Amino acid sequence: MPRPIRPRNVIRIGPVQVATxxxxxxxxxxxxxxxxxxxxxxxxxxxxxxxxxAATTHHCPIR
Structure with a gap:
């Protein structure tokens, strides 16, 4: 069984979350x-x- 991903240093830029x-x-x-x-x-x-x-330039295609 693979180890779960544990994100850290999470920030939010608009609707996009960036994590390490x-x-x-x-x-x-x-x-x-x-x-x-x-x-x-x-x-x-x-x-x-x-x-x-990528988070700052992302535009959702669905409105």
Whole structure:
């Protein structure tokens, strides 16, 4: 059974949450995920600034 992801350093930029976590191999990863209903945007990045830029430039396709 894989270990659960434990996000830390979570911030919210508009409807998008940016968090840092460790993947299964122990590497630090950063994710950006939109919390708007029916949006479905989420992406993993190797650097925190990249995840924050993705969060600031994200526009939900569904209104």
């Amino acid at each position: 976590y460790y993947d299964a191999r122990g590497r630090e990863k950063h994710t950006a995920a939109c919390t708007a209903p029916r949006c479905g945007f989420s992406a993993d990045y190797n650097s925190r600034p990249a995840a924050e830029i």
